[in-house]
Amino acid sequence: MSEAAKICSELIRIDTTNPGPGEREAAEYVAGLLSEVGLSPVIVESAPRRASVICRVPGDSPDALLIHGHLDVVPADPADWALHPFSGEIADGYVHGRGAVDMKGSLAMTLAWVRQGVRPRRDLVLAFLADEEATGEFGSRYVVSEHAELFEGCTEAISESGGFSVTMPSGVRVYPIGVGERGTAWMKVTARGVAGHGSKPPADNAVAEMARALTRVADHRWPLRLTPSVSALISELSDVLGMEIDPEDLSEVPLQAAALFKGVLRASTNPTMMNAGYKVNVIPSRAEAHIDGRFLPGFRDEFLETIDGLLGPKLTREFINFEDAPSAPISGLFYELGDVLRAEDPLARPVPYVMTGGTDAKSFARLGIKGYGFAPLLLPPDLDYFALFHGIDERVPIDALDFGVRALSRLLDA
Secondary structure (H helix, E strand, C coil): CCHHHHHHHHHHHCCCECCCCCCHHHHHHHHHHHHCCCCCCEEEEEECCEEEEEEEECCCCCCEEEEEEECCECCCCHHHCCCCCCCCCEECCEEECCCCCCCHHHHHHHHHHHCCCCCECCCEEEEEECCCCCCCCCCHHHHHHHCHHHHCCEEEEEECCCCECEECCCCCEEEEEEEEECEEEEEEEEEECCCEECCCCCCCCHHHHHHHHHHHHHHCCCCCCCCHHHHHHHHHHHHHHCCCCECCECCCCCHHHHCCCHHHCCCEEEEEEEEECCCCCEECCEEEEEEEEEECCCCHHHHHHHHHHHHCCCEEEEEEEEECCCECCCCCHHHHHHHHHHHHCCCEEEEEEEECCCCCHHHHHCCCCEEEECCCECCCCCCCHHHHCCCCCCEEEHHHHHHHHHHHHHHHEC
């Protein structure tokens, strides 16, 4: 068994469900692996058992690269899984369990590489973080605001959601490298009205006003907005597929190609929670709802203006989580990452990629650190990798983890 697979399995066995028991045990395990090879990791605890690990690896240049990932995972119900989600079982060439993909497998690749003891070509800062699966308040946000000195010299970063292969019908393996993310606007919206008896004609029904507003939000067709990175991706995919991709009509685009960009052509707003009333015959004076909003890099102001218009004058909004949309240039490190993939896989076609969701890169952008999605994996063509994120029977191929360690060695070794 490779060391990457062994570490991945052992990390999965440590339950770091968020919300749940916290990341302290996993942080201590990671710190122990780093200490064994002569490094000096620092465990930072933002709240009881909410722990992150930061470790600097000296290299040949003080211009530092940040490699970050998260220790926490989303919940998993064992009744839904073929194998227990926290078993870390190794079977059929895969490591199975919650976090195998998102993202203990990637952490295992980084740890397996660093334990080889090779001096990197530039200083590295390794960050194994708490709370990414929520808002990062106890993880990336905390270390950025309270321990920014630990990231001194870091100008660029690599992390999850990029660098994995997606096999096209022609056999070409496209490798999306993350260069941006949609911004996050999680909102609580409130409608206020006049309380009264449910049998009487309503003077100003807060529930009805909320229902009308949420319908406007849910039904809104956000306009197509092609950012430079998404335009570059569509151009690359058009060349790979031998067809001109029309972003307004994806009916002829293979699903595996469309999955790379269809979620980042527009902003989105999805009502996700509602709360109003306490008795069927009482008209409440207040109704609340939550909306998951996402916007593209460069379109924050347009998004906010539009959402206010959709909510209307009778509703108020407040953010429960707001993060701008970070982006990184398609230059420099982007091309270096692409060269690494082509060296490891002759069929590789690196392309830029913008995430529909978000990562801890949003927090590190506050320090001026440009983030790239690069957790390299050569995957079987029939594996629906996207479905494994937060999905049932999450698993990662052992061969893919070993590929990732080789790719990291090619990128990082002096």
